Amino acid sequence: MLRLKNINTYYGKVHALKNISLHLGQGEIVTLIGANGAGKTTILNTISGVTPASAGEILFNKEPVSALQPDRIVKLGISQVPEGRQVFKPLSVEDNLELGAYLRYRSREWKATIHKDMKQVFELFPRLEERRKQLAGTMSGGEQQMLAIGRALMANPKLLLLDEPSMGLAPLVVQEIFRVLERLRQESGTTILLVEQNAKAALKLADRGYVLETGKVILEGAADELMENAEVKRAYLGKDKKEMWER
């Protein structure tokens, strides 16, 4: 469904992605793990057209998409839940969700479909329904993360990119969010590319994973294999980290 071939991305002179190749099959959940600064966010932003690659190719359903503007990428069915949530804080929950469906607002049946989709989001995250009139900026971190995911879902994506959805959240909220991701895959067959620092939770959910280090893929494989891999265990599933997450 999505294939990156030898992608190279620069920030000025900083060579952030070095010959990244990866792929996602229809309906898969794939996770990218790696330390701070490894280039995880950059991969998602390169796919989304925010930081275009200077070399390499991105194919989505066999079509090249590497030269497109971010809004065109969304139109093709790739939505991103950005790092740090980035909800529109001065706008209400409802307005945020409505903007998630921005690309459809010209279509005739917009009013009807948007209500249906919003209902679906509320079903996944009942908390958002209770707060639909509230300004996004006044909600808790977990609620904002739910809103960010809901906003991305409003575009009816075929492929969902998530950048550290568990960042800074209590374990219970993280569980809730991961359960929703699982449900999305089962109920709507959404393909998911999940960037996580919380490697254990991510590998538990995912089918496959890639391990990134300083802009390169250093390991890839099935999630359960990676979980058993000595290198991964040492660097990303260490005992200290485990205690931190499980608290």
Add this chain to the structure above:
Amino acid sequence: MSLSLLSRGEMQFDQLLQYTLSGLSTGAIYALIGIGFSIIYNATGIINFAQGEFVMLGGLFTLTCLDLLKLPIWAAVPCAVVASTVAGLLFERLAIRPLKAPTPINLVIITIGGSILIRGLAMLAWGKDTHSIPSFSGDDPIAIGGATILPQHLWILAITVIIIIINKYYFYYTISGKAMRACAYNRRAAGLVGIDVRRMVLFSFLISSAMGAMAGIIVAPLTMTAYDVGVMLGLKGFCAAIIGGMSSGMATVVGGLLLGILESLGAGLISSGYKDAIAFIILLLILFIRPQGLFGKADSERV
């Protein structure tokens, strides 16, 4: 003795009322121009120093519609707004969008350069003379208390109120307006939900030039118009926007009205020579003391 004191006091009150009323209508003009500055600034981060030129174009296009095309005033006004708005869109397309490296300094140079160019073209088209435009509905003064105002003052206030209401409706109740606010808050996230940010930029130029032109049109019957009126009006509008902390809502409206009233009082009570200086003194004071605007919290929404 006591009687003459009383009448003196009454006269002063009437005068104050007079200055305030005329200050309000000039202030309304500044507010409209200032909102135009803010809308572009919020959507793009650009301070559009050419904003005043669209104010000028509004007045002069109205003149052309009236004199050359012989249109009645109710048709000339919308025609002039459309013509100025087209100029605003062309400006964005030809001068802003093609910029390879849109750094702030480049943008400042481009908008200043653009404003000089537009002014030059206007001078070629309309000459250096000042032109007058008839009032929308006569010049019979209306008495309010001890003061008098012209019908055109009422037009200015009414049209300003209507534009502000439309503006509010657009930003808070339409999807396009909400998208514009989303862009103003976080351009990258706006792109990620599928908002075409470049189109929103174009849109912000459309709204601003239309509002600027409208301001230029409604004030022209009172002040006359010429190819170079945009410089001063643009600066006053900018000042209103700065007082309002670059808000495209009520804060800038209040900023404009405040500036208009202070100017008018200053000119009337001290000397009309100080009229323009007042705006600049306020501008500098705000920039030094409260750069977030008179009412602003450090990072509140500016729409």
